[in-house]
Amino acid sequence: MTKPGDKNTQSFNDKPLLDMRDVKISFTSSTGVVEAVRGVNLTIYPGQSVAIVGESGSGKSTTAMAILGLLPGTGKVTGGSIEFEGKEITNLSPKQWQELRGSEIGLVPQDPMSNLNPVWRIGTQIGESLKANHVVENNKVEERVSELLEEAGLPDAKRRAKQYPHEFSGGMRQRALIAMGLAARPKLLIADEPTSALDVTVQKRILDHLESLTRDLGTAVLFITHDLGLAAERAQHLVVMHRGRVVESGPSLQILRNPQHPYTQRLVKAAPSLTSARIQSAKAAGLETEEMKQQTNEDAGEVIRVENLVKEFDVRGARGGEKILRAVDNVTFGVRKGSTTALVGESGSGKSTVANMVLNLLDPTSGKVLYKGQNISHLKGKEQFHMRRKMQVVFQNPYGSLDPMYSIYRCIEEPLALHKVGNRKQREKRVAELLDMVSMPRSAMRRYPNELSGGQRQRIAIARALALNPEVLVLDEAVSALDVLVQDQILRLITDLQHELDLTYLFITHDLAVVRQCADDIVVMKKGAVVEQGPADAIFAHPREDYTRDLIDSVPGLNIELGVGEELGLDVK
Incomplete structure (x- = not known):
């Protein structure tokens, strides 16, 4: 592992x-013992x-x-040793663990919503962590809570x-968890996917903040x-794990520039932010590979046209000017046939x-949505039912969008049965074709959703979504929940x-790294309005708005300097 004096580390x-x-x-488990971690150093x-x-x-x-x-x-450490400040901690008593947790080792957990008690005020929850770790006297808890939140x-x-x-908001909840994790000034802070549920700009602010706090406090x-x-942008040292083992470890940039293990090589190749960096470098150098060239037809007609779209909601319990929330404010854009338009924003x-x-x-409050020139904003009954065949959606969460009581066959067959497409035998054949696809x-x-992984469910x-041969797919954060x-x-x-299939995509996402890989056109939204739109290349090369520039600059790892070969995805000999 890293020793003092290693390149890419501070002095320890x-x-x-x-x-x-x-x-x-x-x-x-009921079937025996499962070894989840095998010989980690x-x-x-x-x-x-x-x-x-x-x-x-x-x-x-x-x-x-x-x-x-x-x-x-039933998890147990069954071998090896874990030493903290030179003392073995695998055999601690519950009381000793309580003394160590929080005061010596802090935690920022992954999901802020399930790790905060919904019926307790934020201040009470931070106060509890201060009391549990005996950080301040009871009469000073309130004052210290305010200091930690600031x-x-x-x-x-x-x-x-x-x-x-x-x-x-999600970002504010995560900040509250960081305040709790650092309340007792631990020597080590474990941040478990601390920003996976957050927008890139919020993620960057949180990580910048975490970095400056831990640096000032000297926390590892x-x-x-x-x-x-x-990981590469925020950590000096990387440890790559695969199937319970450490397959590679070393200084971050060294691993990124020259990954040794086949699994690490696959990770480096697949990381959207690094792929994004390669595309940017290739564009800048004028060296596009065939894979990077976007096969778009500039003259293709618009399949969807959104004109002056407005959506207002009544805010429950609010009065006067605050009673109406304008969630979408005069939005206009088009989606060209056979292309991918990304709708981006926090x-x-x-x-x-x-x-x-x-x-x-x-239903829009005002404005209209045109499909091949036809206004579809207020379609009802049969007309709306037929329009559903032309436009389908893939949602963000593959765990929530499939009925757990339906077999995979029935999940895919359902739209065919609803629209009375073919007889049972023909539908069975169509489902088989779709699975191949x-x-x-x-x-x-014959399987059920709970028997599949997240990626399989999304497939x-x-x-x-493709069962009825649609022309347009709306992909709502369709890959953000996946590894x-x-x-x-x-x-x-x-x-x-x-x-x-000559499909047209409307891709809804907050992830600019993913957008760089797949979008032909980009529409950037902020607070309900469009602030910038145009071809993806132009927006990435010369964003006009500061907001767009912030979104691009916030992509983690996008600004990591790779060698020329790595940037272009070439083998460096």
Whole structure:
């Protein structure tokens, strides 16, 4: 592992803060013992930042939870040693663990909504962590809570402390968790996918803030993430895990520029931010590869035209001017046939509301949506039913968009049956064709959604969306819930399907790295309005608006300097 004096690290004390040696972690299930982590070695020095990278199921979160003594269920450390400041911690008593957690090792968990108590005020929850770790006297808790919230970048901290989690945005909730994680000034902070649910701009602000806080406090940070771009940008040292083992570790840039293990090579190749960096470099150098060339037809007619679209909502309980929320404000853009138009913006920018109006799931307050020149904004009954065949949607969450009670066959067959397409035998044949199309085995028909991985479920969702031979697919954050490698596979799949079936895509996303890979045109939204639109190349090369520039600059890993060969995706000999 990293030793003091390694290139790409700051100077560390000679003694490690955390030292894991040949750690094995097992879970007992009804079928026997499952070894989740097999012989992991990891060393972290005071003040150092380290990232463990890998897909879901690689063992990275299990490794982190073992450091905190919080292994779920039947999880046990069955071999090796974990030393913190030279002391073995695998055999601590519950009371000793309580003393270590929070005060010596802090945690920023992944999902802020499920890690904050919805019925307690934010200030109360931070106060509890202060009391549990005996950080301040009881009469000073309130004052310290306000200081921590301000430190975490939340203005008007006294008022914020009295609010509940549902009154905070995702980024604010994450800041509250960072305040809790650092409340007792721990020597090591474990950040488990700390920004995976956040927009890129919010993510950048949170990570910048976390970096400056931990640097000022001298706290070491262990990032757990599947985003290689983020890991490389934020950590000095990378540890790559695959199927419970460490397959590669070393200084971040060294691993990025010269990955040794085949799995790391695949991760580096698939990371959207790094692919994005390669595309940018190739464009700048005028060296586009065939894969990077976007096959667009500038003269292709518009399939969808959105004109002066407005959507207002009544705000419950509000009065006067605040009673009306204008979620979409005079939005106009077109989507060319056979192309991919990305609708980009942060959460709350109005992009999903626009998508819902395009799909006729929401009526506009004013303005119209045209499909091949026909106004479809107020279609009802049979006309709307027939329009559904031409426009389909793939949602963000593959776990929520498939009925768990339906077999895969029934999930895909349902739209065919609803629209009375063919007899049973013909529908069965069509389902088999669709499974082939999305590279899923036909045997999957008999399975249920809970038997499939996230990536497989998303393939099924795409197959279902294609069942009625639509012309337009609306992809609402269709890859944001997936691991990097799976994300890469799904993006390749939808690109191939677009060329094969001459599909038109409206891609709703906040991820500019993904947009760089697949979009022909970009429409940037902010606070309900379009602030910039145009061809993807032009917007990435010369963004006119500061907001667009911020979105592009916030992509983690986009600004990492790779060697020329790596930037162009070529083999460097």
